[in-house]
Amino acid sequence: MPAIPTATTTFPRGAIRAIALSAFALLLAASGNAMADDGDPDPTFSGDGKALFPWPTTYSGMDVLQVSTEGVAVLGDGSVVTVGAFDTASVGDDDFDACGVAKFTSSGAVDAAFGLGGWQLVHLEAQPFKDDCIGIVPTPGNGMIVVGATESMTLPYETLGLVKLRADGTLDPTFGNGGKIRITSQPFGANAGMLFHGVVRAPDGKLLAYGYCTNCGRGSFEDFMVVRINANGSVDTGFGNAGWVSFGRTDASDHYLPEVATALAVDTHGRIVVAGHREDYDDQDDRGIPMLVRLLPNGQLDTSFAGTGFLDIDLLGSYAVPAIAIDPYNDGVIVAANINLTSSVTPGTLVFRVRRDGSLDTNFGDSGLVVLQYEDGSNVAALAVRQDRRIVAAGWIDPTGAGTRSFFAARMHSTGVLDATFDGNGVNRYTFSAGTADVQVATTMTLSGERPVIAGLLTPTGPFPDSYTLGVLRLQSDAIFEDGLDP
Template sequence: MNHSVRKAGWVALTAGALLVGGGACGGDDGPSDNPPSDGGTQTDAGTQPDAGTKLPAEEGRALAASNGGLVVVGATEANLATTGVDLLVRRYTASGEVDTSFGNQGSVVLDFEGPAKGPISGQREQDDRADTVAVLPDGSILVAGFARGGSASSSRDFAVVKLKANGQLDTSFNKTGKSRLHFGEENAVDFVGTLRSILPLADGRFYVGGFLTKSDGLDEDFALIRYNADGSLDTTFKSAGSPSGSWIGGAYTDAESVQGMVLQGSSVVLAGGDNFAAVRITSSGSQDLTFGTSGLAKSEGGQAHALVARPGGGFLLAGQRQDVQVGGTKHGVLKLVAYTADGKPDVTFGPAGVRELTAPAGVLDVVDVSGLRIQADGKVLVFADVYAKPVLFRLQANGDLDTSFGTDGMVRWPETQLTVPLFIRSTTGPKLTVLGDKAFVTDANVYSAGFFPDEARVLLKSTGL
């Protein structure tokens, strides 16, 4: 990215009326208070729809444990005809049912209206989506993602929402509960970005991280923003060439995206994207050039999609590397990279800190990694798609497959999409939660035997979990 562009101003805006949609019990997606765009009949939360009723398409993107249950965020097409794709927040109880005490019958649907600035500001239809969520100690909820700049533009602005524990907008945050950051000059629709990670601080401030790129899509840069608790930008966080309140990374590779953050004292390590890149940013907003090599840790090849801190210091990234020759055929393989606390390769984990799983044959053709957790005993859980099927890996602390887990260290799910938008399977350690074909791990006890369709329950029992 041309660094001179970064000096252009941005605007923090609030926009849009609050639209609240209904939730659903068990495996049913709940409709909105507004009629679905396909003309289907509405149903009340917690009831089964009539045969033939079409429910609005929804996509779960991330989740967090909340009061023993789960908050799930993503997007919904409940109001597609009027406001486009809207940001969705839904809370489930510990038994897997929609928590009807939250928002409107369990759900909050938010529209950010029009682009923040631009020639198409008269158009309301655009896409808004949540990609990350964090629950604060007081039960309030931070949600972040993007608000699209309009149907005629690929521009995307950073979007942040704060909800009270009951799902109502917290109007102490930016006066409306919502904040939108627009990059570039006024009336420009040049930038595409989204927020993928939230890191709350003990004093109420918080970081959000993601990526920012020009609309031509030629390069994605790390983007890190620090907010005050009241939703204003923390302008004490400054970096040369970036607007106050932000640190925008350089063009280290073709694509850097903050997929996770780890707090180290007063500094923050952020990582993700091509070549498993990671950097450390000080509390003042400058890049720590003592980290890694000249300020950058990386492992050539592949793309990282998840980051966690390791016991005793350091951190672990998980992702995949494509086109790896195994037996004369190219495959995608699961790749894990361990760095020390200072961004150096942790050679105790593997050569150059890297482990790539190429055996047994069942681990090959990894196409996506979307979950990573280190258990209390040091074992590592990784969720990915393998042969287009959801798979949960468990590895020893040194990166070897834990063959006592499932079959050859893996638990698999059926290839066909399950009819439920969210299902939860208890384990002896952390709990696994799956949304469609994506899975995440939480420590909350959130399993109810009656929550599964019969065929799914049988298939899951056969996995050995």
């Protein structure tokens, strides 16, 4: 099979080093202003902007082994729901049993009318098996769809499952089979293997689940994979190949390239941008090279993007791409690239913008880059772009290097300059009062009337925490009184 030509853009190495070094000199201001300002926690949410839900340590007489926070959504009435993988000792070894959903009211109180007193376990199949969770999306009427994957040790390894809940946490019987739909058909054949990473709801209401697949037409290495799902839970067969798209390449030596999709966004023209990384085994310093692929609304490769439909971004070192977001003004793509951890590298994130034609915007930030690298390390997990084009990033920061972490947020102007109106310098650290749960990691974010709603997990230090607490942070926004979206 001939190698597909590769569009590659390289940042100047000296520029990356200089920008990274200058980032070490920046100090992060901890929250604690006397008055609640833009970027501070919203005091109308749980009294201090920070809502907590301690997950139970036992369930049905079994120890709870692990809980995660994979997605957050704001419903039409302003209530906040989260989803994550919930694991007990009941099913398998180190396999997640169900999706755990928790709900807060618009004022930040745990919604006692939801499920089991504010939380609910969601099984993707009729009987509990091995369920992983990739996201949650709101639906009309203050309902929600939980999206996950049923795991198996045999091919295809994972199959998608969707469960629709009503506002009180009960199954919506009008959706699928008693509220559940499993997607088991795919066009790649019996040898295909799949792993799903996340889900995005497009402006038209359709869902796009993404991840990677093996043996999907380009050898046994990982390929980008996307499936589009109609609002009623059926696969959109007018998209790609019977509703599915895979993307993979070979290198100049005709070797298949491992390429893993980790983020997705839809622009204002309905084009789908998939982001992730390809792995380079020939260069040990460049094991993870960020890449973007843009698809037309019908799932075909958009060759007007970088001349090929795809773009490799050559940065110094090895990176993963946790999040992308679309600039609503010009359909540019904001990309966050976290440096892969090694013993000699301080964790940090490079943020850059790719223009709609697939070229790098070197006028963004400093020579095309914004470096978010603070204290003893930080990472971005989520990005969002407001209607005024200001960019919000959320994740975690390590303030001391002693194993503790805190929620972290930053805001930039559309130019890539940190927004000084956001807590005075464009960045902020947020700490929850949650007993010994001092490992506080934000993993997901959404905007509600331009206010960031950030969710994550709080645990004690150590490799095997004995408790898991959900943390939800809602920030104030100077746009609340401008956009008319909030009362």
